[in-house]
Amino acid sequence: MxxxxxxxxxxxxxxxxxxxxxxxxxxxxxxxxxxxxxxxAEYTRIQTSGHHHALLGxxxxxxxxxxxxxxxxSSPLAAVYPVLPGDLGMHLLVAPPxxxxxxxxxxxxxxxxxDRLFSKPGVERIVVEPDARNTKIHALNERLGFQxxxxxxxxxxxxxxxxxxxxxxxAARAALNTLSTPIMQGAPL
Numbered sequence: 001m002x003x004x005x006x007x008x009x010x011x012x013x014x015x016x017x018x019x020x021x022x023x024x025x026x027x028x029x030x031x032x033x034x035x036x037x038x039x040x041a042e043y044t045r046i047q048t049s050g051h052h053h054a055l056l057g058x059x060x061x062x063x064x065x066x067x068x069x070x071x072x073x074s075s076p077l078a079a080v081y082p083v084l085p086g087d088l089g090m091h092l093l094v095a096p097p098x099x100x101x102x103x104x105x106x107x108x109x110x111x112x113x114x115d116r117l118f119s120k121p122g123v124e125r126i127v128v129e130p131d132a133r134n135t136k137i138h139a140l141n142e143r144l145g146f147q148x149x150x151x152x153x154x155x156x157x158x159x160x161x162x163x164x165x166x167x168x169x170x171a172a173r174a175a176l177n178t179l180s181t182p183i184m185q186g187a188p189l
Contacts, residue, residue, distance in 0.1 A: 001059055001105075003112045008054040008066070010043035016063055017043065020095050028131040029093055030156060051075070057109065065109050066093045069117060072127050080152040081161060086124025088117055092137075110144050111173065118166045126169075129159035138162075145172030 008017070018039045021031040031039065046052045051074035057065035068091040073083040092113055094106050117126055130137045132151045138160055142148070145168035149161045 001108055003064070003109070004058045004061075005055045005067070005116065006058065008043060008047065008056050010040050010047050010054075013056060013063075014039040014043065017066060020066065020093060023096060025096065026093060028134045028137070049074075057113070064095050065113075066095075067091070067113050076154045077127065077129060077152075077161070080154065081149070084125065086122055087127050088120070088123045088125070089127045089129070090114075090117060091128075106140060107143060107176070110140055114144060114164070114169050118169060124165065126164045128162050128164075129154060130162075132158045132160045134160075143172065143176065145169040 014036050018031075018034065018036045020026055021029045021039065022034060024032070026032070031042070034042070043054055046054050046068065052068065052070040055067045055069075056063050057067055068089075070089040070091075072078060072081075072087045072089045075089060077083065077089065090113065092110060094109050097105075114126060117123055126146075128137075128141055128146060129152065130141070138148070141162050141164070144164065146162040146164040147168065149163060151158050152161045153159075
């Protein structure tokens with residue numbers, strides 16, 4: 001695994017993103033019935049917002065995941081918790097595997113995403129708000145150091161608000177390494 005990032009192009013990347021967000025496993029992304037044009041419109045809105053940004057994660061140059069980062073103070077989260085300086089929101093969607101799933105792959109993706117976000121100047125804490133029913137992402141979040149703060153009501157869902165400090169992330173990463181989690185070249189964990 002060799003992960004890199006590039007800015008998502010709402011127009012040219014829409015068919016690819018559409019092929020991911022309309023699959024049953026991505027139901028919590030909220031776009032199961034979206035058209036390609038809907039994806040273009042959503043990601044044009046995100047990329048021009050000034051406070052929300054989407055990136056494609058590449059694995060050896062091949063698109064492998066979609067990552068969004070946003071400012072919680074400019075999102076619906078501002079109404080449900082006291083946003084602190086240094087808070088940065090994150091969304092993550094891993095592409096469906098083209099071959100047999102690789103054990104630990106999604107953990108490796110989350111690790112590289114968190115590492116990137118925490119490397120940004122001023123970022124103290126990562127905030128996530130996945131659907132409260134999405135138990136798979138809750139488990140992954142906790143594995144990488146997120147602490148649940150409780151269920152909050154947002155305009156489009158009931159969400160499990162969770163926070164991850166840089167210290168909690170590094171401690172979780174170290175714990176995973178001591179549990180003999182395989183370390184992949186270019187993407188720890």
